[in-house]
Amino acid sequence: MSTILSVRDLTLRFHTFDGVVHALNGISFDVQAGETLAIVGESGSGKSVTMMSLLHLLPMPPARIARGEALFYTNGTPTDLLKMSRADMHRVRGAQIGYIFQDALSALNPVMTVGRQIGESLVMHLGMDAETARKRAIDLLDDVGIPGARARYRNYPHQFSGGMRQRAMIAIAIACNPRMVIADEPTTALDVTVQAQIVELAKRIQRERGMTVVWITHDLGVVAGIADRVLVMYAGCPVEIAPVDDLYDHPQHPYTRGLLSALPRLDDRSRRDLASIQGAPPDMMASPRHCQFAWRCPYVFDRCWKAVPPYYPAGKGHATQCFYDLENGRPRTDA
Amino acid sequence: MPETSADATGLLVDETPDRTFRQSLVYVGRLFWRDKTGLVGLIMFLMVVFSAIFAPWIAPYDPLQQDLRAAKTPPAWTEKGSFDHPLGTDNLGRDILSRIIYGSRVSLTVGFFGVLIACSLGLTIGLISGYVGGRTDNIIMGGVNLILSLPYLVFVVFIAAILGRSLLIVILIFAFTDIPIFVRITRGEVLRIRESGFVEAALSIGAKRRRIIFRHILPNLIGPLITIATFEMSAMIFYEAGLGFLGLSVPPSVPSWGNMLAVGRKYLTIYPWIATIPGLAIVFTGLAMNLLGDWLRDVIDPRLRRVKK
DSSP: OOEEEEEEEEEEEEEETTEEEEEEEEEEEEEETTOEEEEEOOTTSSHHHHHHHHTTOSOTTTEEEEEEEEEEEETTEEEEGGGOOHHHHHHHBTTTEEEEOSOHHHHSOTTSOHHHHHHHHHHHHHOOOHHHHHHHHHHHHHHTTOTTHHHHTTOOGGGSOHHHHHHHHHHHHHTTOOSEEEEESTTTTSOHHHHHHHHHHHHHHHHHHTOEEEEEESOHHHHHHHOSEEEEEETTEEEEEEEHHHHHHSOOSHHHHHHHHTSOOSSOOSOOSOOOOSSOOOOTTSOOOSOTTGGGOTTOOGGGGTSOOOOEEOSTTOEEOOSEETTTTEEOOOO | OOOOHHHHHTOSSOOOTTOOHHHHHHHHHHHHHHSHHHHHHHHHHHHHHHHHHTHHHHOSSOTTOOOGGGTTOOOTTSTTOOTTSTTOBOTTOOBHHHHHHHHHHHHHHHHHHHHHHHHHHHHHHHHHHHHHOHHHHHHHHHHHHHHHHSOHHHHHHHHHHHHOSOHHHHHHHHHHHHHHHHHHHHHHHHHHHHTSHHHHHHHHTTOOHHHIIIIIIHHHHHHHHHHHHHHHHHHHHHHHHHHHHTTOSSOTTSOOHHHHHHHHHTTTTTSTHHHHHHHHHHHHHHHHHHHHHHHHHHHHSHHHHTOOO
């Protein structure tokens, strides 16, 4: 498999009136062509900011990229998304990288028919005339499983149900057959049965079109169903990256372990209360000088307060930013 | 289907490639039928428009023709009235019905063109102010606040005194002083829409600035602006009458409702119809526009349109 996206040391800050918010602190990860990478983490951990910054969707200012690069490979040739000009970026958005938003209702223009919104990128990127774009949009609506696509083409977003809107959002994102699709919590606002349908739809489309998917979520149940690999984020740091099975079976970071043990289980009747991670996420106004999880970590020791941990390899395709070797139950001995 | 302005806005004509013009008309007709007050407003407004356009054919007399022997004839339904002059005559024996009919031309011209100019300028300036922001926005809003802080009546008297009384000047004064309202509403809406999810989504599929403004922001502005425009138009008709009453609008030779009021004021206690009838005409038009405006506000938003009343 070839790498399609390679993010290195992405550091992003929001320069606000109240001070500097250190939103992303050295994010590094690769995405392989055709795979599904899930990014998980709690609210404010920087999942969306990471992916939005790649497409220049964050307002700048206040956002500012301090350092890092994001190489997007086209036929083996890398281009740095972060340094791209506005005109070049317009050609990447929608055509090369599609974006599915969480809240489909607000992401759809209320006074434009759904069909026309799907056709928009076809007209912009592929230069289709209105009639061809209309036919293609109807096909797309059909493809994402909206019954009666012909009639639905000229509906307005408010005439769609929540699940149908999310399907329409997917149709918009995949209209130009982008090589990569970023799904930003597309199931969060939906009820569980519809969630399952959307996940199935995304899997089918990915399989049929061979797309690469980056799936942002905080739902570990969804992750298990869809992802090949998982990136766990905490307070703007990439604390662990691993193949999905390996992550569930052998979490190598105390935060990941905490997350997994917080999952409620239907078959386990011995626990009455849900497990939780003590404490609260750190204040991000200060530049991180040590592990950001140290305050809440049950395995914390003196070294954790002295430096930001680098990635430690922890198995095949598995890396974690932790000074403590969870597998062997002792601090790492590299230093 | 070619992109016509009507479907680009998604406005009254529900944008459907499969729907014919005839079906669209039926659709709009049904929208009116559902809301009967809107229908009443439309009929009243069309009556005014009709009389303005066809004034020379429907007015029984020349509005300037004086007939001193028939001066101060009361309306037909009173004791001394006659059907020669259904709404009576004024102090110089001019037929009030004919003057009312011709007067609608002045009112509608001022209202329509005043709003047209104010709205188009206000929309453009407001779009720039809201979308570009920063220093441009500060300068524009400074100018807007300057206009708003002018003592309105003094300003109008001042301009009218310098430039004289003419229809064009009245229109320009109203247009100028009404720009701030449209700028403020446009700017506010642009600031709101610019941060909305669908603009972000449009950006994410590669839409450029022009497309964002014209395809995503502008159509969302049309609803609120058209509603405001109808209300502003009725306000301008009131103001024009007020200026006419003060003797600052069109020259006295032109039959306008405001001028008629000014004449009638002197005879209010003895010959009340001279002032009352143009007053009623103003109320009639104002009511028509407000009813129509209310209807538009409910209908223009596709989300509200579907509610079955």
